[in-house]
Amino acid sequence: MPTLLILSSNADEYKQLIKLAQLPGLEFTTEPENCDIVLGEPKLIRDTLPRLPNLKWVQAIYAGTEGLMDPVLRRDYTLTNARGVFGELMSEYVFGYLLFHEKKIFERQSAQQLRQWDRAESGVLRGKTIGLLGVGSIGSYLAGTAKHFGMSVHGFTRESESCKDVDVYFHNPDILKFGEGLDYLVSVLPRTKDTNKIVNASLFDVLPSHAVFINVGRGNAVDEFALVTALNEGKIAAAVLDVTEKEPLPDDHPFWATPNLLLSFHTSAISYPENITKLFVENYFLYIEGKLLKYRVGFEKGY
Amino acid sequence: MPTLLILSSNADEYKQLIKLAQLPGLEFTTEPENCDIVLGEPKLIRDTLPRLPNLKWVQAIYAGTEGLMDPVLRRDYTLTNARGVFGELMSEYVFGYLLFHEKKIFERQSAQQLRQWDRAESGVLRGKTIGLLGVGSIGSYLAGTAKHFGMSVHGFTRESESCKDVDVYFHNPDILKFGEGLDYLVSVLPRTKDTNKIVNASLFDVLPSHAVFINVGRGNAVDEFALVTALNEGKIAAAVLDVTEKEPLPDDHPFWATPNLLLSFHTSAISYPENITKLFVENYFLYIEGKLLKYRVGFEKGY
Numbered sequence: 001m002p003t004l005l006i007l008s009s010n011a012d013e014y015k016q017l018i019k020l021a022q023l024p025g026l027e028f029t030t031e032p033e034n035c036d037i038v039l040g041e042p043k044l045i046r047d048t049l050p051r052l053p054n055l056k057w058v059q060a061i062y063a064g065t066e067g068l069m070d071p072v073l074r075r076d077y078t079l080t081n082a083r084g085v086f087g088e089l090m091s092e093y094v095f096g097y098l099l100f101h102e103k104k105i106f107e108r109q110s111a112q113q114l115r116q117w118d119r120a121e122s123g124v125l126r127g128k129t130i131g132l133l134g135v136g137s138i139g140s141y142l143a144g145t146a147k148h149f150g151m152s153v154h155g156f157t158r159e160s161e162s163c164k165d166v167d168v169y170f171h172n173p174d175i176l177k178f179g180e181g182l183d184y185l186v187s188v189l190p191r192t193k194d195t196n197k198i199v200n201a202s203l204f205d206v207l208p209s210h211a212v213f214i215n216v217g218r219g220n221a222v223d224e225f226a227l228v229t230a231l232n233e234g235k236i237a238a239a240v241l242d243v244t245e246k247e248p249l250p251d252d253h254p255f256w257a258t259p260n261l262l263l264s265f266h267t268s269a270i271s272y273p274e275n276i277t278k279l280f281v282e283n284y285f286l287y288i289e290g291k292l293l294k295y296r297v298g299f300e301k302g303y
Numbered sequence: 304m305p306t307l308l309i310l311s312s313n314a315d316e317y318k319q320l321i322k323l324a325q326l327p328g329l330e331f332t333t334e335p336e337n338c339d340i341v342l343g344e345p346k347l348i349r350d351t352l353p354r355l356p357n358l359k360w361v362q363a364i365y366a367g368t369e370g371l372m373d374p375v376l377r378r379d380y381t382l383t384n385a386r387g388v389f390g391e392l393m394s395e396y397v398f399g400y401l402l403f404h405e406k407k408i409f410e411r412q413s414a415q416q417l418r419q420w421d422r423a424e425s426g427v428l429r430g431k432t433i434g435l436l437g438v439g440s441i442g443s444y445l446a447g448t449a450k451h452f453g454m455s456v457h458g459f460t461r462e463s464e465s466c467k468d469v470d471v472y473f474h475n476p477d478i479l480k481f482g483e484g485l486d487y488l489v490s491v492l493p494r495t496k497d498t499n500k501i502v503n504a505s506l507f508d509v510l511p512s513h514a515v516f517i518n519v520g521r522g523n524a525v526d527e528f529a530l531v532t533a534l535n536e537g538k539i540a541a542a543v544l545d546v547t548e549k550e551p552l553p554d555d556h557p558f559w560a561t562p563n564l565l566l567s568f569h570t571s572a573i574s575y576p577e578n579i580t581k582l583f584v585e586n587y588f589l590y591i592e593g594k595l596l597k598y599r600v601g602f603e604k605g606y
Contacts, residue, residue: 088429088453096406099399103567109409112566115559117551119568126391148451150391248420256418263415264406265422 002288003027007040007048008061010273014039017277023284037287039280042067049074057287061276063138063269064218065297066191075299080283083295085275087141090216093268094186095145097240098125101212126150131182133198134189134217135163136303142186154178158194179206184214191218192302199223204230211236216268219245228254231261242268305591306330310343310351311364313576317342320580326587340590342583345370352377360590364579366441366572367521368600369494378602383586385579386598390444392572393519397489398448400543400565401428404515429453434485436501437492437520438466439606445489457481461497482509487517494521495605502526507533514539519571522548531557534564545571 002025006014015028018039029035032051039059046067049055058068060081068079100106102123111118130146132139135155143153143165155166156178170178175198179185185207189195199213200223207213213236215222224245230236238260246253247266255261283293297303305328309317318331321342332338335354342362349370352358361371363384371382403409405426414421433449435442438458446456446468458469459481473481478501482488488510492498502516503526510516516539518525527548533539541563549556550569558564586596600606 089427092402092428092452093406093425096399096402096408099395100403100408103396103399104570105399105403105408105565105567106412108567108570109565111568112559115554117568119570121573122396122570124392125395145451148448149395251418256415262408262412264408264411265414265420267406267411267422267425270424 001025001027002037002284003029003035003054004037004039005029005032005035005048005052007038007044009041011040013273014061014277017273018280021277021281023281025288026284037284039276046070046073057283057293059276059280059283060297061271061273064190066218066302068297069192069299069302078293079297079299080279080293080295081297081303082271082276082279083137085272085279086269087138089269090138090188091141091145093242093264094142094214094216095125095149097214097262098130098184098212101238128152128183129154129181130184130186131156131178132166133185133187133221135160135166135169136188138188138216139163140165142188154182176202176206179203182207182211184212186214187217187221189217189221190303191220194302195221197221197223197226199227201226201229204235207236209234209237212238212240214240214242216242219243219247224255227261228258231258238262240264242266304328304330305340305587306332306338306357307340307342308332308335308338308351308355310341310347312344314343316576317364317580320576321583324580324584326584328591329587340587342579349373349376360586360596362579362583362586363600364574364576367493369521369605371600372495372602372605381596382600382602383582383596383598384600384606385574385582386440388575388578388582389572390441393441393491394444394448396545396567396571397445397517397519398428398452400517401433401487401515404541431455431486432457432484433487433489434459434481435469436488436490436524438463438469438472439491441491441519442466443468445491457485479505479509482506485510485514487515489517490520490524492520492524493606494523497605498524500524500526500529502530504529504532507538510539512537512540515541515543517543517545519545522546522550527558530564531561534561541565543567545569 008014032048036054036056038045042060042065045058055077057078063082063086065081104122129152131154133156135157140163143163146153147165153166154168156170161169187199198221240262242264243266249255286293311317335351339357339359341348345363345368348361358380360381366385366389368384407425432455434457435445436459438460443466446466449456450468456469457471459473464472501524543565545567546569552558589596
């Protein structure tokens with residue numbers, strides 16, 4: 001019988017939701033030794049990997065699975081991640097911050113405190129160009145929202161060019177060509193060996209000084225020192241970081257007090273058990289039929 | 304020959320743009336006595352109305368034309384307003400403030416100042432219900448953006464039910480039924496005799512305490528005293544006002560310092576001459592062919 005181990009701080013909620021789905025033949029266990037399926041947080045699964053003799057399939061409840069990518073770890077199972085559920089949340093986050101910036105919401109609030117009728121003109125998204133570093137499931141969703149707001153969309157990918165909402169694609173080695181003329185740069189890159197410090201001083205040098213950078217991917221993509229310098233020197237207008245190299249951010253990290261840098265503490269997209277359960281149920285039926293699972297992560301690619 | 308008088312603080316820019324369109328037969332004048340067409344700001348036009356013996360058509364550069372609605376003023380001309388150009392801007396504004404609220408951007412910023420890693424859960428638009436007071440050209444655009452973000456859309460109108468993105472329509476006398484269960488209430492109502500204080504204590508009483516109210520229409524739609532009371536008593540969570548009964552807001556008005564009330568000083572949608580000129584050009588061709596103009600304002604309805 002397919003037997004599921006749940007490794008999550010929300011394990012009870014997941015169990016309830018999965019039970020509601022009445023999946024044929026599925027048993028639950030709390031003993032790693034008994035299970036062939038694990039659903040949970042990559043970090044918890046990582047620690048349990050050596051004690052899973054029958055492991056066939058891991059469904060991660062996050063998009064990022066870097067905790068399971070270390071080459072010293074076993075790779076003799078199918079790893080699937082949470083995909084197609086974060087785009088909507090990321091889109092709310094990214095466009096929330098872009099509009100916050102353009103509509104000068106903070107400045108209006110300051111004016112209000114001073115009882116000043118401040119009619120400084122707001123900026124608009126319409127007609128602007130957004131550059132997406134990474135155009136997978138989340139990036140594609142962001143591209144769709146950008147199109148709704150009448151924007152041009154540039155995409156930087158390894159090779160894929162499959163998103164219809166991207167107007168122009170760029171690939172290595174054209175990262176600086178990609179950066180030129182962007183009004184907004186958004187990284188949704190996963191943590192892989194190829195994404196380290198892809199957002200660095202050279203890229204900040206070619207971005208226009210009014211550009212806003214948002215990172216909703218992983219902190220490793222950013223050269224943090226170069227970002228602090230770029231903001232201090234006014235090379236870009238603002239940065240919004242949902243992710244950083246170290247989380248929580250160390251108390252003495254310069255990001256806390258860098259001008260025009262906003263932190264949001266990895267809150268942009270939460271894994272809602274309802275959403276993840278839907279993915280699990282979808283994949284479970286494929287699993288018991290011996291079919292190829294959806295949302296598979298490639299151990300070599302890292303995403 | 305059709306002869307145009309431009310009454311706007313941007314008159315030179317309008318003249319340049321209209322000249323670029325090379326409209327057949329159009330002459331420009333600065334003498335009210337000579338013109339049959341006036342393009343401009345309603346308040347400036349109002350003052351000039353008595354000196355326009357040949358007036359046939361007024362193209363207002365704003366959506367709101369209340370300056371020309373006074374029953375003592377002449378109505379022997381066709382009045383058209385700016386329509387279909389503000390929806391995009393209003394949509395950026397309204398969803399910017401809704402996302403600002405849900406993503407707790409202000410609270411995150413305060414946490415950052417205190418160097419606190421604040422992982423309080425953000426709210427989401429998806430699945431929420433927005434109520435639109437008024438579903439004309441602007442309201443319809445807002446409805447479309449709400450649908451993009453996966454929201455339910457309720458609309459309150461006099462009688463029209465023509466917007467496909469509205470899920471449920473309400474009409475008089477069902478304003479309180481409309482208010483029940485809304486997460487967000489947005490007024491895009493024009494200033495007419497029927498819209499005075501339509502947002503009042505009774506409506507605040509039925510809104511949920513987490514509701515956010517946004518006014519991008521006209522200030523007369525709000526009972527301002529009732530709004531201050533509702534916010535002070537926590538009957539609603541927040542209000543965002545782009546418009547107020549008196550503008551600029553008097554120095555001693557309670558709005559300046561009402562908790563959870565944000566002012567934006569009538570900046571949500573600016574008349575861009577490029578956009579207004581397109582409407583004018585479109586209507587000019589209808590005008591010289593003797594056809595019915597588009598974007599006509601009814602003097603009785605007031606919009």
